[in-house]
Amino acid sequence: MRHNISWGVLLCCTIVLISAGFSHAQTELFNGKLRVKGLLDEYIVFREHKHHDSQQHDYGQALVLWRHRAQVELLFRLYEKSDTIINFYTWLQYYYESGPDVNRKLRKAMSSGQRYRDYQAPFWDSDDMLNECYLDINTGPWTIRLGKQKVIWGEMELQRTTDVVNPLDLRYSSPGIDDLDELKIGIWMARVLYQSSLPGDLIFEFIFNPGDYKMIRLGIQGSDRGSPSVPNQELGGLGVTGAIKEMYDKSEPAFALNNCEVGFRLRGMYNTKLFGEHFEFLWTLQYFNALNDSMIVDDVEAYSDWAAEFAIARGDGVIRPLPRKDIYDAKRFEMFGLGIQTFDPILTEAVIISEFAYFRGLDFNKTDNRGLTRSGKIERDFFTYGLSIRRALKARFFKKLDHSAQGYVDTDLSIFQGWYIGNVSRVYQTFAYGQRSSTTFTLMFRTHFRNQTYTPVLRLLYTTRNTGYVSLSCTVSLSTHWLFVVGYTQTYGNDPTQDGYAAARDKTRTYVKIKFRF
Amino acid sequence: MIFDHRNAVGFCLKVFGIVLSLLFCASLLPAEETRLFVPSYEGDELAKIRQWEKTWAGKRIDTTNADQLKDFLLPIQLQVLKDPKYMNADEYWFELVPYRQASYSTGQMEMTKKCAPIAKLDGDLLVDYRNMAGFVFPEPKTGVEAMYNFDMQTRGDSRQEVPDGYVVEPRTGICRGQSRNRIEMSWAGRAFSDPYPVLPDNPKDFRRTLFSKLLSPPDFVDNGILEIKYNDINREDDEWFWMARFRRIRRISQAQRGDNIDGTEMIRDDTDGWYDHVNRNTYKLLGRQELLSVRHQDLAKLKWIKKSGVYNGLQRERVKTYAVEAVYKEPHYTYGKQIFYLDPEQWNILIKRTWDEEGNEWRCNENMYMRQKTINGEYAYVPAGTLNWDQIGRHASLNFIKWVKDIGKIFPTRTFTVHNLQKLAY
Numbered sequence: 033m034r035h036n037i038s039w040g041v042l043l044c045c046t047i048v049l050i051s052a053g054f055s056h057a058q059t060e061l062f063n064g065k066l067r068v069k070g071l072l073d074e075y076i077v078f079r080e081h082k083h084h085d086s087q088q089h090d091y092g093q094a095l096v097l098w099r100h101r102a103q104v105e106l107l108f109r110l111y112e113k114s115d116t117i118i119n120f121y122t123w124l125q126y127y128y129e130s131g132p133d134v135n136r137k138l139r140k141a142m143s144s145g146q147r148y149r150d151y152q153a154p155f156w157d158s159d160d161m162l163n164e165c166y167l168d169i170n171t172g173p174w175t176i177r178l179g180k181q182k183v184i185w186g187e188m189e190l191q192r193t194t195d196v197v198n199p200l201d202l203r204y205s206s207p208g209i210d211d212l213d214e215l216k217i218g219i220w221m222a223r224v225l226y227q228s229s230l231p232g233d234l235i236f237e238f239i240f241n242p243g244d245y246k247m248i249r250l251g252i253q254g255s256d257r258g259s260p261s262v263p264n265q266e267l268g269g270l271g272v273t274g275a276i277k278e279m280y281d282k283s284e285p286a287f288a289l290n291n292c293e294v295g296f297r298l299r300g301m302y303n304t305k306l307f308g309e310h311f312e313f314l315w316t317l318q319y320f321n322a323l324n325d326s327m328i329v330d331d332v333e334a335y336s337d338w339a340a341e342f343a344i345a346r347g348d349g350v351i352r353p354l355p356r357k358d359i360y361d362a363k364r365f366e367m368f369g370l371g372i373q374t375f376d377p378i379l380t381e382a383v384i385i386s387e388f389a390y391f392r393g394l395d396f397n398k399t400d401n402r403g404l405t406r407s408g409k410i411e412r413d414f415f416t417y418g419l420s421i422r423r424a425l426k427a428r429f430f431k432k433l434d435h436s437a438q439g440y441v442d443t444d445l446s447i448f449q450g451w452y453i454g455n456v457s458r459v460y461q462t463f464a465y466g467q468r469s470s471t472t473f474t475l476m477f478r479t480h481f482r483n484q485t486y487t488p489v490l491r492l493l494y495t496t497r498n499t500g501y502v503s504l505s506c507t508v509s510l511s512t513h514w515l516f517v518v519g520y521t522q523t524y525g526n527d528p529t530q531d532g533y534a535a536a537r538d539k540t541r542t543y544v545k546i547k548f549r550f
Numbered sequence: 551m552i553f554d555h556r557n558a559v560g561f562c563l564k565v566f567g568i569v570l571s572l573l574f575c576a577s578l579l580p581a582e583e584t585r586l587f588v589p590s591y592e593g594d595e596l597a598k599i600r601q602w603e604k605t606w607a608g609k610r611i612d613t614t615n616a617d618q619l620k621d622f623l624l625p626i627q628l629q630v631l632k633d634p635k636y637m638n639a640d641e642y643w644f645e646l647v648p649y650r651q652a653s654y655s656t657g658q659m660e661m662t663k664k665c666a667p668i669a670k671l672d673g674d675l676l677v678d679y680r681n682m683a684g685f686v687f688p689e690p691k692t693g694v695e696a697m698y699n700f701d702m703q704t705r706g707d708s709r710q711e712v713p714d715g716y717v718v719e720p721r722t723g724i725c726r727g728q729s730r731n732r733i734e735m736s737w738a739g740r741a742f743s744d745p746y747p748v749l750p751d752n753p754k755d756f757r758r759t760l761f762s763k764l765l766s767p768p769d770f771v772d773n774g775i776l777e778i779k780y781n782d783i784n785r786e787d788d789e790w791f792w793m794a795r796f797r798r799i800r801r802i803s804q805a806q807r808g809d810n811i812d813g814t815e816m817i818r819d820d821t822d823g824w825y826d827h828v829n830r831n832t833y834k835l836l837g838r839q840e841l842l843s844v845r846h847q848d849l850a851k852l853k854w855i856k857k858s859g860v861y862n863g864l865q866r867e868r869v870k871t872y873a874v875e876a877v878y879k880e881p882h883y884t885y886g887k888q889i890f891y892l893d894p895e896q897w898n899i900l901i902k903r904t905w906d907e908e909g910n911e912w913r914c915n916e917n918m919y920m921r922q923k924t925i926n927g928e929y930a931y932v933p934a935g936t937l938n939w940d941q942i943g944r945h946a947s948l949n950f951i952k953w954v955k956d957i958g959k960i961f962p963t964r965t966f967t968v969h970n971l972q973k974l975a976y
Contacts, residue, residue, distance in 0.1 A: 069771060071768065105976065119976075175973060187798050187799065211796055213796065213797050227964055233967050303754070314968060373799070373801055423803055435906070440806070480810075482943075483717055483810065483813035483947075484717075484813030511726060512766065549768035549769060
């Protein structure tokens with residue numbers, strides 16, 4: 033443990049010392065052919081424990097996460113002539129989460145194997161240290177990117193509607209605390225864009241993933257963002273969700289062409305006059321055919337046998353091995369999406385963003401027992417939309433606090449809704465069992481003081497299942513290189529069966545980020 | 551005496567003939583000629599300036615002698631010269647250089663000769679705005695006329711430049727660097743490179759487009775901005791922003807245009823002094839004011855004092871500017887009032903003073919210019935940098951142009967598209 037901490041700190045110090053030689057914000061070497069950019073950051077989370085369930089380890093008011101991270105981005109200009117530019121871009125990262133080394137109870141709550149392999153360092157997949165790595169060929173109207181990359185197809189922020197190409201890594205953070213492109217997991221793919229001269233500035237986009245499947249990464253059992261650990265160790269040191277994760281890992285589809293994913297996107301601009309005013313719409317149409325980054329139980333019989341064995345094991349204390357065969361599988365679905373963004377000069381004088389997505393063929397496990405057991409597979413379609421209204425308001429009160437700010441407050445009010453098509457009484461869902469629809473509201477206020485030295489942000493999220501959170505943060509930007517963030521998130525919810533926020537209602541946390549950028 | 555009517559008629563005829571002759575002679579006199587390119591100083595006035603320059607030209611103006619030139623400096627400029635520590639500098643000085651009359655491009659002369667005689671206003675709107683170019687009101691009688699001269703100044707028609715700058719908190723010395731790559735092009739009002747005055751292939755009726763990509767600070771690298779101004783003065787500008795960190799394209803609302811840009815002392819309308827349509831304000835011509843301004847800056851002589859809000863080495867010459875007061879027509883604008891000081895020869899806004907809604911003098915935004923060669927071998931006056939001070943908050947943001955090129959080049963249309971914002975962004 034100490035060895036790992038020392039190694040992590042030494043690594044960070046070495047990088048700081050090397051990078052301290054860079055006095056400029058970004059560095060260009062070899063006559064501008066190589067651009068070097070990067071950051072070092074410390075992310076520390078303190079959590080207030082409120083959950084009194086006896087199965088929960090009591091962290092107290094403790095440090096539950098301390099991630100040291102180093103990232104370097106390298107951009108090589110390989111070729112440039114006339115209107116052809118070929119770049120090679122790579123985004124490397126290394127991190128070490130030393131929370132379990134510092135907090136003994138946290139350490140005990142996690143299995144050692146999962147803690148080391150899947151949590152503390154980037155060893156989940158062999159290419160985890162490579163955040164992105166691709167060849168970027170730009171020639172005339174063509175852009176071709178080949179390699180590991182992250183694609184963002186939506187314009188909404190806290191909730192994703194059409195932005196489904198890359199899965200998320202939610203082991204340490206969530207949207208709003210970390211940037212979305214940091215939370216996404218890169219996938220090896222080819223991406224081609226063509227900027228046409230057709231009316232409407234049409235851009236055609238095609239992506240092809242030849243079979244690099246990556247599943248969503250949820251919190252590791254026992255960790256800050258994972259489910260609570262359990263005191264019994266019948267699964268060889270794992271709790272139930274830890275065991276399920278092991279089965280997930282075993283079942284994860286390998287790199288194979290029949291696991292390929294395909295996407296098309298068409299984007300354009302449309303100008304028109306409505307009610308005497310000019311409107312310009314940025315619109316997109318999307319189609320995505322892929323494997324779901326959440327897997328379902330495919331071999332229901334094997335799963336039921338294991339679950340039954342585990343139920344017995346919890347009584348007799350004898351360790352039962354996990355099933356040898358693959359129980360889970362990722363199923364294919366299709367997504368049809370539409371996005372529109374415009375500025376409304378008449379009613380709201382705001383930027384309006386709307387996205388619609390229809391998911392066809394989502395596979396779920398079937399339940400005959402009101403969500404208690406899985407009895408088969410069932411398919412449902414899902415329709416969702418998001419609507420966001422963004423506007424800068426002027427708050428005279430803030431102007432009194434800081435003259436330079438002029439009281440501008442960026443405001444974003446959003447609503448997200450989704451409906452399953454068809455009866456869901458037999459659809460197995462971890463949360464919100466039996467709920468056919470969902471509605472979420474988000475509200476964000478952001479302003480700045482002292483010429484954007486201080487940027488406070490207030491975010492609120494509320495679901496109609498009476499769960500949500502309030503998050504307040506402040507970013508302090510003291511120089512070109514240094515950035516500090518302090519934040520507090522208060523989650524709330526009543527029914528753990530309804531929402532993850534409720535299940536983790538003791539996840540109220542305070543966090544600090546210290547970033548050095550170069 | 552008997553009245554002889556033949557004599558009376560003859561008398562009347564004689565008088566009538568004399569009057570006719572006088573009128574005829576008067577019609578032969580040349581009309582007062584409209585002067586198209588009026589220098590800041592000429593004749594006796596110029597001689598006086600040269601005489602004055604014998605004392606001052608070439609001198610370094612700093613704390614020790616700034617008071618003697620207070621008539622040609624704005625109050626805040628004098629304040630900082632006398633007390634450089636106000637902007638966290640140990641010293642602040644500029645070089646006083648001789649006045650140089652501005653030169654004009656072939657296109658500026660041609661378009662001014664063509665458009666000035668026919669230019670007229672309909673209220674505060676320039677008739678046939680789309681097809682006008684050159685300095686349409688060479689001797690402006692009103693603030694609006696002076697501002698249309700400014701509006702017609704395209705600063706080379708197009709150019710690519712890299713402004714390198716800093717946002718400085720003088721009290722603490724905290725500063726943040728900023729750098730961007732900027733491509734600007736005028737589609738109408740052109741006067742430097744063919745075709746002028748308008749580009750023929752302009753189906754969306756652009757007037758001016760700006761594409762900008764940030765090079766620093768690190769968190770903002772590859773952030774991009776696309777601004778589109780239209781010939782239709784009733785149409786709001788379109789502005790799109792690419793957030794590299796979030797990899798999203800955002801439309802910027804009109805309300806956001808009143809907010810500071812990246813923590814600087816500038817809002818979007820402050821670019822080049824005034825970036826919106828002329829008819830957004832009501833104007834009042836205050837008269838002429840002689841100021842020491844920067845029009846022929848040699849960039850090699852500029853020196854930024856680290857962590858300060860000043861440049862040393864500015865080259866100022868005496869210029870008889872046009873002072874125009876502007877008040878935004880819509881209520882609750884960021885500025886209660888602005889005063890623009892326009893170059894009487896090239897009609898750039900050299901300095902701008904602003905007041906907040908409560909009437910407190912707030913900011914002083916100075917634009918420095920330099921004479922640079924276009925791709926056609928002529929010269930254009932393009933920005934050399936900006937110096938912006940917040941007098942209430944005691945804050946500064948400043949930049950100088952690291953390099954500029956392609957002045958007058960016609961950039962491909964796809965440069966100014968939303969898609970180009972995310973191209974080559976990582």
